[in-house]
Amino acid sequence: MERVFIGDLRQHIGAKVKIKGWLQTLRDQKKMQFLIVRDHTGLVQVAFEKQTDTAMAEKISGLGAESAVVITGLVVDNPIVKLGGLELQLHTLEVESNAAAPLPLDPFAETLPSLDYRLDWRFLDLRRPQAQAIFRVQTTAVMAMREYWLQNGFIEMHSPKLMGSASESGAEVFAVDYFERKAYLAQSPQFYKQMAMAAGFERVFEIGPAFRADPSFTSRHMTEFTSVDMEMSWIDSHEDVMAFQERWLQYVYQRVKDKHDAEIREHFGFDLLVPAVPFPRIPMAEAREIVEKMGYRIPPEKKGDIDPEGERLIGKYVKEKYGHDFVFLTDWSINVRPFYHMRHPENNNITRSFDLIASGLEITTGAQREHRYDVLVKQAQEKGLSLDSIQFYLDFFRYGCPSHGGLGLGLSRLMMVMLNLSNVREAVYLFRGPTRLTP
RNA sequence: GGGGGCGUGGUGUAGUGGUUUAACAUGCGGCCCUGUCAAGGCCGAGAUCGCGGGUUCGAAUCCCGUCGCUCCCGCCA
Numbered sequence: 001m002e003r004v005f006i007g008d009l010r011q012h013i014g015a016k017v018k019i020k021g022w023l024q025t026l027r028d029q030k031k032m033q034f035l036i037v038r039d040h041t042g043l044v045q046v047a048f049e050k051q052t053d054t055a056m057a058e059k060i061s062g063l064g065a066e067s068a069v070v071i072t073g074l075v076v077d078n079p080i081v082k083l084g085g086l087e088l089q090l091h092t093l094e095v096e097s098n099a100a101a102p103l104p105l106d107p108f109a110e111t112l113p114s115l116d117y118r119l120d121w122r123f124l125d126l127r128r129p130q131a132q133a134i135f136r137v138q139t140t141a142v143m144a145m146r147e148y149w150l151q152n153g154f155i156e157m158h159s160p161k162l163m164g165s166a167s168e169s170g171a172e173v174f175a176v177d178y179f180e181r182k183a184y185l186a187q188s189p190q191f192y193k194q195m196a197m198a199a200g201f202e203r204v205f206e207i208g209p210a211f212r213a214d215p216s217f218t219s220r221h222m223t224e225f226t227s228v229d230m231e232m233s234w235i236d237s238h239e240d241v242m243a244f245q246e247r248w249l250q251y252v253y254q255r256v257k258d259k260h261d262a263e264i265r266e267h268f269g270f271d272l273l274v275p276a277v278p279f280p281r282i283p284m285a286e287a288r289e290i291v292e293k294m295g296y297r298i299p300p301e302k303k304g305d306i307d308p309e310g311e312r313l314i315g316k317y318v319k320e321k322y323g324h325d326f327v328f329l330t331d332w333s334i335n336v337r338p339f340y341h342m343r344h345p346e347n348n349n350i351t352r353s354f355d356l357i358a359s360g361l362e363i364t365t366g367a368q369r370e371h372r373y374d375v376l377v378k379q380a381q382e383k384g385l386s387l388d389s390i391q392f393y394l395d396f397f398r399y400g401c402p403s404h405g406g407l408g409l410g411l412s413r414l415m416m417v418m419l420n421l422s423n424v425r426e427a428v429y430l431f432r433g434p435t436r437l438t439p
Numbered sequence: 440g441g442g443g444g445c446g447u448g449g450u451g452u453a454g455u456g457g458u459u460u461a462a463c464a465u466g467c468g469g470c471c472c473u474g475u476c477a478a479g480g481c482c483g484a485g486a487u488c489g490c491g492g493g494u495u496c497g498a499a500u501c502c503c504g505u506c507g508c509u510c511c512c513g514c515c516a
Contacts, residue, residue: 027475034475045476065466082476102449102467109465110477111451116508172514188516214514215440225516299512308512355516363516410516424516435507 001072007041009086012075019044019088020096022127023067024108026060033060035090036083037071040132045083046071048090056093064099065106066127115425122430122439130267134427137260138415142207144255145228148248154203154230159192161185161209165389174213174223185211188408191393193231194340194369197404198396205230207411215434219423220361220413224432228414231406238342238352238368241405242328245356245366246277249326256418268419279326280318284350287314287329304333304350308362315360325417330354339379341367342405352405358417366407373397 004017021039035046050057063069073088081087105113105121107128112118118125125131146156162183166173174185189206196204210227235241253274256264264272282290284306288298291310294317298310306314306329318327331350334343341351353367370376376397380387387394415427425431430439 025476027478029473029475029478030471032474036476047474049474078474080474080476104449106450106466109450111465113450114508117450210516212515216514217510218512218515219510221515227516361516365516408516413516 005041006037006039006044009044009075009088010084013077013086014075016072016074016091017088018070018072019046020070021068023063023065023069023099026063026065028061033057035060035063035069035071037069037088040129043083045081045087046073046090047087056090059093059095062098063095064101064103066099066103066124068096068099070094070096115423119425119431119436120439126429131426133260133263133267134415134419134421135429137256137264137419138411138427140256140259141252141414141418142411144252145205145207145248147255148251149203149205149230152203152244154205154232155196155201157189157192157196157201157204157206158208159186159189159206161211172213174211187212188227189229190340190408191396193229193406194393194401194404195396197231197233197369197371198399198401202233202402203231210408217434219425220416222412222424222428222432223434225424225428226411228409228411229406231404233402233404235368235403235405238330238354238366238405241366241368241407242281242330242354242356243278245364245407246275246279246326246328250275250277253418264419270420272418273325275324275326279328279356280322280324281328281330281354282314282318283331284329284333285331290314290317303335305336311357311362312360315357318357325359327357328354329357337367339383339385340369340376342370343379356407356409358414359420361413361417363413363417364407364409366405368403368405371397371401371403 001016001018003020004012006019006021009017019037019039021037023035024038024043025036027034031050033048033050035048037044037046048056048060071088071090072092073090075086075088077085078087079085103124105118105124107124162178163186164183166184173187175182176185188210189208193204193206206229208227209224211224213223214221232241232244253272257272257274261272264270284304287306287310291298291306291313294313296310296313299307314327314329318324330353331344332353332355334349334351337351337353341353344350344352351367353365355362356364356366370379373394377387377394380390380394412424412427415421416424419427421427
């Protein structure tokens with residue numbers, strides 16, 4: 001007998017069917033037993049009259065909550081049943097895997113344990129439909145990203161995560177034993193994306209892990225995260241990258257809304273808003289003025305930069321003034337940008353770069369890259385980098401490399417913003433932080 | 440790395456110097472009732488109040504240290 005999804009049972013009234021799922025609740029009475037069974041499409045009540053088969057009744061009584069079961073039975077219409085007005089009259093029960101009692105974490109308790117405890121028992125935590133909805137939405141979002149890229153001539157790449165030397169910053173990389181020497185985990189596919197530009201790929205994207213050895217204890221940082229990266233050639237400025245990103249994100253939001261509108265409303269309690277293009281753009285210098293005018297004093301050490309509180313305020317300002325959740329902060333000072341960001345020809349102190357702030361949270365950094373070898377070398381030296389260690393990278397620009405730019409986006413941060421989650425640890429399948437390496 | 444907050448049965452909380460043999464909810468076990476449906480009722484097991492030291496006649500409660508968690512800053516996606 002073919003398995004029928006619980007959500008489709010209405011179409012099988014009067015038929016004998018097989019369902020597979022988890023025993024969410026067992027109401028074990030004197031004469032009757034009611035099993036509430038869940039699969040990823042919904043819940044159904046299974047009824048069993050104990051006197052018809054006392055051995056079966058005992059078997060049912062022994063089931064722990066959240067046991068994995070396969071049940072066959074007759075689907076009957078029954079308006080008295082509050083759960084969908086139908087039920088399954090049990091014929092056979094196969095216990096695929098009994099669940100020990102008590103559960104360390106009850107996914108369906110009215111109060112949720114602390115996040116840290118939930119992460120200890122993540123596989124049980126993830127049985128909550130709301131948690132699963134996050135990853136259904138993410139699947140659609142990633143699919144939409146790929147669709148849009150493919151429609152626009154992008155090539156997918158997979159760059160190595162083991163590197164022979166720490167890339168530009170050095171301080172925040174993980175070192176791992178690599179036979180007789182050290183290797184380093186990539187904090188970004190940045191250099192390899194640019195290599196693809198030098199290789200003539202013109203447009204590339206990569207969705208892959210990135211590693212940061214910063215001991216960051218915040219609701220938005222992870223030591224390992226999924227980075228969404230893209231790079232495109234023959235651009236005129238960072239404006240081309242922003243123009244691409246906003247349409248790309250609009251497409252992603254539209255696809256998610258088309259597919260998950262009801263689900264998001266049910267589990268997260270709001271209507272997903274597809275952002276209008278163009279997104280507002282505010283140069284950093286202007287953003288600082290706006291925030292100061294709002295009465296916030298940016299810490300003095302933040303020259304040419306803005307702090308997270310400032311970003312939240314800018315997010316608020318843009319929401320009020322333009323009714324928009326997204327804002328590009330552009331033209332950052334060279335002091336706070338890496339050497340490979342291209343500088344404005346008319347003002348050499350600012351870069352052709354941007355961050356995308358979504359609901360006050362930084363989710364993207366992007367820029368036009370410097371592709372002129374001599375300028376790049378000069379900028380690297382200015383930042384005090386040893387040319388030897390990046391020579392392989394510098395070589396990309398010696399034999400014909402087009403102008404290019406791109407961006408990196410934190411996938412879980414996007415999910416956080418899209419679904420209004422307060423902590424990345426909710427938005428990622430398994431969290432990795434300075435003190436968490438399990439499960 | 441710096442700062443704030445928290446740490447009480449499995450889980451979530453109350454109690455913030457003495458009437459606490461540490462309470463409540465939920466979960467777990469048992470019994471009763473019932474075509475149940477956020478089920479209901481009764482009984483029971485389960486916490487030396489993170490750990491160590493100190494103050495005090497007396498500490499879950501105050502102090503110090505330590506560990507863990509958490510949030511913010513730094514760093515960033």
